[in-house]
Amino acid sequence: ETGVTQSPTHLIKTRGQQVTLRCSSQSGHNTVSWYQQALGQGPQFIFQYYREEENGRGNFPPRFSGLQFPNYSSELNVNALELDDSALYLCASSLGEIGTDTQYFGPGTRLTVL
Amino acid sequence: DAKTTQPPSMDCAEGRAANLPCNHSTISGNEYVYWYRQIHSQGPQYIIHGLKNNETNEMASLIITEDRKSSTLILPHATLRDTAVYYCIVRANNDYKLSFGAGTTVTVRA
Numbered sequence: 001e002t003g004v005t006q007s008p009t010h011l012i013k014t015r016g017q018q019v020t021l022r023c024s025s026q027s028g029h030n031t032v033s034w035y036q037q038a039l040g041q042g043p044q045f046i047f048q049y050y051r052e053e054e055n056g057r058g059n060f061p062p063r064f065s066g067l068q069f070p071n072y073s074s075e076l077n078v079n080a081l082e083l084d085d086s087a088l089y090l091c092a093s094s095l096g097e098i099g100t101d102t103q104y105f106g107p108g109t110r111l112t113v114l
Numbered sequence: 115d116a117k118t119t120q121p122p123s124m125d126c127a128e129g130r131a132a133n134l135p136c137n138h139s140t141i142s143g144n145e146y147v148y149w150y151r152q153i154h155s156q157g158p159q160y161i162i163h164g165l166k167n168n169e170t171n172e173m174a175s176l177i178i179t180e181d182r183k184s185s186t187l188i189l190p191h192a193t194l195r196d197t198a199v200y201y202c203i204v205r206a207n208n209d210y211k212l213s214f215g216a217g218t219t220v221t222v223r224a
Contacts, residue, residue, distance in 0.1 A: 002157075002159075002160075004157075033210070033211065033212075035212075035214075041216070042201060042214030042215055042216055042217060043158065043212070043214045044214070045211040045212065045213065048210050048211065050210075055210055056210045056211060058211065088155070090157050090158070092157075092158075092212075100146070100207050102148075102160055102163065103160070103212060104160055105150075105157035105158045105159070105160075106157050107156055107157045108155075108156070108157050110155075
């Protein structure tokens with residue numbers, strides 16, 4: 001186990017709604033990265049938070065947003081849900097933000113948009 | 115764009131060593147090779163990473179060729195629980211993200 005937890009485990013929403021997913025990082029880690037994994041594909045990077053600031057962003061629209069809290073836990077918010085947002089959402093925590101800092105993943109949140 | 119090439123699938127016999135190849139012919143001097151695996155519907159699990167020297171831990175060994183253009187992940191004694199998708203990822207030391215490709219689906223058979 002990595003010590004990274006995510007909630008909820010599963011979620012069903014309808015198109016147009018908004019959703020918030022949560023992630024608690026491993027003890028001592030100050031960086032959280034979020035990934036989206038569509039069925040049958042590898043995870044795709046959404047964004048990263050380092051010390052409560054967005055540190056980098058992948059090719060995702062602004063309706064994907066996030067927060068990181070002083071305890072380094074994080075939220076991913078998705079507004080105006082679309083059917084294609086159905087995916088496994090993964091968060092990963094690391095000691096720092098750079099490439100020498102190994103990312104450890106949580107179990108993911110399965111989001112279904114109807 | 116993926117910087118690595120992996121076979122889409124491979125089978126291994128339980129109890130035998132599994133050798134998973136990865137090609138990264140355009141790797142730069144500041145890029146590490148990372149390996150993760152993902153068992154069905156779970157989060158990716160970190161296995162090992164290296165820069166240019168061979169590395170070993172309790173899970174696997176990573177062999178990187180001298181020119182660093184390819185590497186092999188070795189699972190010394192494959193078990194049925196090693197059945198998973200294995201991702202080989204090249205990541206620069208100043209890069210904040212992991213870029214996953216399609217990976218190799220490894221099936222360990224009894």
